[in-house]
Amino acid sequence: MTHPAPLVDIWRGDLLESQHTGHAVICDDTGQIVDAWGDPDAVIFPRSSCKMVQALPLIESGAADAFGLSDEHLALACASHQGAAIHTDRVSRWLDDLDLGDADLRCGPQAPADRDAKHAMIRAHDTPCQIHNNCSGKHAGFLTLTKHLKAGPEYVDIDHPVQVACKDTFEKLTAVNSLTFGIDGCSAPNFSTTVHGLARAMAFFAAARGGDTRSDAAQRLVQAMTRFPELVAGETRACTELMRAMGGKVAIKTGAEGVFIAILPEKKIGVALKIIDGATRASEAAIAAILARLGALDADHPAARKRLFGPITNWRGIETGHIRTDAFTKS
Amino acid sequence: MTHPAPLVDIWRGDLLESQHTGHAVICDDTGQIVDAWGDPDAVIFPRSSCKMVQALPLIESGAADAFGLSDEHLALACASHQGAAIHTDRVSRWLDDLDLGDADLRCGPQAPADRDAKHAMIRAHDTPCQIHNNCSGKHAGFLTLTKHLKAGPEYVDIDHPVQVACKDTFEKLTAVNSLTFGIDGCSAPNFSTTVHGLARAMAFFAAARGGDTRSDAAQRLVQAMTRFPELVAGETRACTELMRAMGGKVAIKTGAEGVFIAILPEKKIGVALKIIDGATRASEAAIAAILARLGALDADHPAARKRLFGPITNWRGIETGHIRTDAFTKS
Numbered sequence: 001m002t003h004p005a006p007l008v009d010i011w012r013g014d015l016l017e018s019q020h021t022g023h024a025v026i027c028d029d030t031g032q033i034v035d036a037w038g039d040p041d042a043v044i045f046p047r048s049s050c051k052m053v054q055a056l057p058l059i060e061s062g063a064a065d066a067f068g069l070s071d072e073h074l075a076l077a078c079a080s081h082q083g084a085a086i087h088t089d090r091v092s093r094w095l096d097d098l099d100l101g102d103a104d105l106r107c108g109p110q111a112p113a114d115r116d117a118k119h120a121m122i123r124a125h126d127t128p129c130q131i132h133n134n135c136s137g138k139h140a141g142f143l144t145l146t147k148h149l150k151a152g153p154e155y156v157d158i159d160h161p162v163q164v165a166c167k168d169t170f171e172k173l174t175a176v177n178s179l180t181f182g183i184d185g186c187s188a189p190n191f192s193t194t195v196h197g198l199a200r201a202m203a204f205f206a207a208a209r210g211g212d213t214r215s216d217a218a219q220r221l222v223q224a225m226t227r228f229p230e231l232v233a234g235e236t237r238a239c240t241e242l243m244r245a246m247g248g249k250v251a252i253k254t255g256a257e258g259v260f261i262a263i264l265p266e267k268k269i270g271v272a273l274k275i276i277d278g279a280t281r282a283s284e285a286a287i288a289a290i291l292a293r294l295g296a297l298d299a300d301h302p303a304a305r306k307r308l309f310g311p312i313t314n315w316r317g318i319e320t321g322h323i324r325t326d327a328f329t330k331s
Numbered sequence: 332m333t334h335p336a337p338l339v340d341i342w343r344g345d346l347l348e349s350q351h352t353g354h355a356v357i358c359d360d361t362g363q364i365v366d367a368w369g370d371p372d373a374v375i376f377p378r379s380s381c382k383m384v385q386a387l388p389l390i391e392s393g394a395a396d397a398f399g400l401s402d403e404h405l406a407l408a409c410a411s412h413q414g415a416a417i418h419t420d421r422v423s424r425w426l427d428d429l430d431l432g433d434a435d436l437r438c439g440p441q442a443p444a445d446r447d448a449k450h451a452m453i454r455a456h457d458t459p460c461q462i463h464n465n466c467s468g469k470h471a472g473f474l475t476l477t478k479h480l481k482a483g484p485e486y487v488d489i490d491h492p493v494q495v496a497c498k499d500t501f502e503k504l505t506a507v508n509s510l511t512f513g514i515d516g517c518s519a520p521n522f523s524t525t526v527h528g529l530a531r532a533m534a535f536f537a538a539a540r541g542g543d544t545r546s547d548a549a550q551r552l553v554q555a556m557t558r559f560p561e562l563v564a565g566e567t568r569a570c571t572e573l574m575r576a577m578g579g580k581v582a583i584k585t586g587a588e589g590v591f592i593a594i595l596p597e598k599k600i601g602v603a604l605k606i607i608d609g610a611t612r613a614s615e616a617a618i619a620a621i622l623a624r625l626g627a628l629d630a631d632h633p634a635a636r637k638r639l640f641g642p643i644t645n646w647r648g649i650e651t652g653h654i655r656t657d658a659f660t661k662s
Binding site for chain 2 (some may be wrong): 014045107108110123257258278320321
């Protein structure tokens with residue numbers, strides 16, 4: 001087994017204070033590795049980074065069209081949103097349209113990460129509902145497919161038709177037989193794959209030009225994510241800010257425990273990475289560095305610079321350190 | 332250079348999802364290494380883990396007695412508190428007693444981490460003051476020493492008598508010449524040392540039995556920390572809960588970027604560790620595992636088990652994973 005590679009350095013003054021290691025793969029649409037760091041065959045859980053794969057059966061089954069889902073719905077199905085009003089209002093209406101409600105969700109209640117929504121909830125002495133959960137859009141998608149299939153209400157069970165379809169799709173796109181699954185933060189099964197497998201799935205999305213059911217669906221999801229970056233995460237968040245910085249040409253998605261993916265349609269390239277220790281600050285820096293290396297992201301754009309360099313500041317606003325991603329700089 | 336050692340594993344289902352590496356040293360009062368993982372000579376910033384060292388000049392100078400400081404004041408001087416009323420009320424009174432106020436602090440404003448204090452502040456549409464900063468007790472100590480020395484108000488400047496005294500004390504106790512310093516989150520200088528050096532300083536505190544000015548001061552600080560664990564951090568926090576679980580026999584202190592120390596007076600042993608990626612979940616697990624290994628902490632105590640094992644649960648309260656610290660289990 002190849003060891004994880006040092007990917008992201010955290011400096012304070014002139015001392016390397018902390019360091020993040022990981023695995024990263026850039027893959028073309030034939031499944032070939034274009035570039036890799038660490039071990040491409042490392043087995044990981046993709047976590048929320050693969051929500052667009054989990055949304056494919058929603059479209060391929062005909063459910064999305066049967067229920068008239070728009071690109072906004074599809075962007076939310078691929079989202080880890082922060083529970084802002086723009087997210088929860090849409091998910092509420094979506095559930096209404098299905099004649100369902102918050103109690104039909106199985107993602108669990110989560111306090112919004114969005115500052116305004118969080119403060120409003122605290123001031124009103126409210127408690128969060130399941131629609132506030134960052135995965136509520138994915139779950140609304142699961143419920144749409146469940147209704148379309150006339151399946152039972154426990155749609156996160158491993159043998160429920162929705163999850164069977166998700167697993168089958170995931171294994172086909174990654175070209176890896178999933179060795180195991182974990183229960184995700186939102187209670188849905190999350191299937192293991194390799195970093196290479198995840199990058200290969202993203203290259204499929206990148207190369208999708210329509211012409212068959214799966215390719216149509218993949219293209220539509222990428223379009224939904226890039227058209228509505230604010231629905232995929234939210235203000236101040238990396239997915240939203242970096243997708244905006246790339247002018248809608250690239251779809252990216254974060255996952256818990258240090259996973260990040262990118263879909264580059266112009267280059268027909270997919271990217272996947274995993275930070276071994278699970279740190280978000282490092283997965284954000286690493287994906288920004290890879291996107292800059294690929295010429296898709298301007299490293300001097302403020303949204304890029306914030307992730308690639310920092311600066312790290314303290315409670316008085318004094319610059320105390322910075323981030324470095326030399327591992328991804330072309331020599 | 333020795334590589335960092337795998338110290339803390341994060342499992343989801345039956346997959347090792349994430350892993351934290353680091354350096355750890357258990358040291359006796361002669362400076363000898365009793366046990367070590369990774370590289371004892373790795374250079375680190377101790378961050379807030381060395382606040383008891385920064386508090387020594389406060390006592391040794393005579394300032395603490397001149398201003399009538401109690402063990403509660405001294406516990407706060409060693410604290411990274413969470414801005415609860417029990418912390419901020421005491422720091423406010425302390426500043427009053429010095430005829431000083433919030434504006435004399437140089438730590439910067441930080442929102443309280445304490446849930447009640449944070450919610451009250453949001454409901455009142457208040458903004459945090461400097462007394463809410465987790466380091467405000469340390470800074471009240473700096474101001475006390477500043478006043479005693481009749482020094483200037485910029486007490487976090489590197490050449491201010493307070494910081495000169497801190498550096499001198501730190502280098503003597505660690506037996507390491509500090510190679511560099513960083514600016515900490517609270518704007519005070521933080522001097523580099525080795526993991527071994529930091530453990531050696533903690534062994535000095537552990538072995539302090541009084542008899543001279545420095546030993547008296549060290550013993551008094553350990554007593555203050557172990558008598559008032561709730562002032563050193565706060566409810567639900569690792570330092571507070573684990574010190575309580577050990578019945579006041581051991582002092583422990585966290586530092587940013589994955590540092591943790593322990594002082595074991597009964598064994599005259601000091602511990603220091605640094606998680607390479609800076610993760611708090613890992614530094615807490617590692618210090619709990621070392622304390623259990625040393626027989627100071629009951630691994631089955633709920634406060635210990637929470638850090639050593641978890642379980643990791645999701646938004647519906649379902650157990651999705653757990654923590655492992657096999658690296659510290661005696662073979």
